Amino acid sequence: MTERSVRIQRALARAGISSRRRADELVAAGRVRVNGVVAVIGQKVDPVMDRIAVDGAEIARPSAGAAAWVLLNKPPGVLTSARDERDRDRKTVFDILPQDLKSPGLTYVGRLDYMTEGALLLTTDGAAAHRLTHPSSGVARTYVVRVRGDGDGGAALLRRGVDLEDGHVRPESVTAHSVGSRSWDIELTLREGRTHEVRRVCEAVGLEVEGLKRTRFGPISLGDLAPGAARRLTRREVEAISGPTAGEAR
Numbered sequence: 470m471t472e473r474s475v476r477i478q479r480a481l482a483r484a485g486i487s488s489r490r491r492a493d494e495l496v497a498a499g500r501v502r503v504n505g506v507v508a509v510i511g512q513k514v515d516p517v518m519d520r521i522a523v524d525g526a527e528i529a530r531p532s533a534g535a536a537a538w539v540l541l542n543k544p545p546g547v548l549t550s551a552r553d554e555r556d557r558d559r560k561t562v563f564d565i566l567p568q569d570l571k572s573p574g575l576t577y578v579g580r581l582d583y584m585t586e587g588a589l590l591l592t593t594d595g596a597a598a599h600r601l602t603h604p605s606s607g608v609a610r611t612y613v614v615r616v617r618g619d620g621d622g623g624a625a626l627l628r629r630g631v632d633l634e635d636g637h638v639r640p641e642s643v644t645a646h647s648v649g650s651r652s653w654d655i656e657l658t659l660r661e662g663r664t665h666e667v668r669r670v671c672e673a674v675g676l677e678v679e680g681l682k683r684t685r686f687g688p689i690s691l692g693d694l695a696p697g698a699a700r701r702l703t704r705r706e707v708e709a710i711s712g713p714t715a716g717e718a719r
Contacts, residue, residue, distance in 0.1 A: 474513045475595055477501065480521060483576040483595055484528045488554055500524050516574055516595070529573035536594035537572040538702040538710065541565075542694040543589045545680075549580040562589060570699050578602060578686070582665065587612070587683035588691040590702075590710070597711050601687065607660040608687045609641060612667050615680035620645040620653025626674040627657060635663060638670050652679075686710075 475483075478492035487495060493510055495501050501508040502522045508514075514521060521528050541562060543549065548561045562577060578590040579602040592598055601608050616623065623645070630639030640657040648654050655676070659666060668678050684691045688709040694700060702710065 474515050477503065477508050477512045477514050477521070478510070479595070480514050480516045481523070481528070482551060483516065483574050483593075484521075486523055486528060487552065488550060491554060495523060536592055536597070536707075536711070537570075537575060538594070538707050539566070539570050539575070539591045539699055540689060540691070540694065540702055540706075541589045541591060541699040542691055542696050543581050543586055544696045545584045545586045548583055549577055549589065559583075562591070565697055566591070566699055570701065579662065581683060582668075582681075585681045585683065586696065587681075588686050588689065589683075590686055590689060594711060601710070602662065604662060608662070609658050609660050609685070610662065610683060610687075611656065611658045611685035613682050613684055614655045614657070614667060614671055614676075614678055615648070616653050616655055616671055616676040616678055617651050618653075618676040619651075620647060620655060620676070623653075623671065623674040623676040624655055627655070627670060631670045631673045633663075633666075633669055633673060636661075638663070638666065640670070656684075658685075 477496055478489045481487055481492040481495065481501070482489045486492065496508050496510050499507050500523055503512065503514050504520050517530055543562055547565060548559050550561050551563060552561060553559045572593050574593040575591050576595060576598055578592060578598045581587065581589050600606055624643050627640055627643045630637055638661060640659050642658045644656045646654045657667070667681055671678050689702065689706055
């Protein structure tokens with residue numbers, strides 16, 4: 470095994486073949502081979518060196534060279550997935566990504582919900598993607614939430630912390646700006662990365678969420694990147710996001 474080694478289902482997901490859940494089904498059905506041998510669930514593979522085939526078709530192998538890093542401003546109504554597992558023909562982030570930014574083995578760094586928009590990182594560095602999304606990483610994520618209700622009061626409660634069914638959540642920072650009659654933009658930074666965390670904490674303090682946008686992931690800011698647009702990270706950004714201090718907000 471090498472430092473690039475991952476479980477077979479993760480390798481298939483990173484290659485855009487399927488979700489990890491669907492990959493388990495493909496492996497269990499005997500439809501996946503590694504170097505000519507039928508794969509087993511949980512098997513470790515090196516996506517760069519091993520020949521991985523699904524139904525006899527070999528998947529593209531990522532380059533062993535420098536990793537690709539891309540920032541996408543994900544629009545609402547787009548899946549953070551390799552494909553629509555519900556067969557509704559919904560667009561995915563890979564469908565809208567410009568062709569010149571696509572690379573074999575490109576995978577997303579964490580997910581954004583279907584209707585959530587904003588900063589989404591994609592990379593061919595699977596180890597970095599796993600590290601950045603692991604709960605222990607504590608990577609700061611900043612969001613702007615459009616809500617209805619008592620924005621000032623809700624923000625005050627958020628600053629004290631909120632008890633959810635899976636634990637206590639206290640945002641690192643919270644600011645509220647009125648944008649009209651009982652409508653507010655609340656900017657908050659979190660480090661836990663729990664499922665639907667931003668929507669849940671807002672609803673827990675009596676705020677109705679109308680829109681959600683992630684503006685920053687770790688040291689990478691969305692800036693003025695247009696909805697649906699994408700760009701490669703600069704060398705300095707790659708060093709910041711892949712380095713040991715990637716969790717620091719800037």
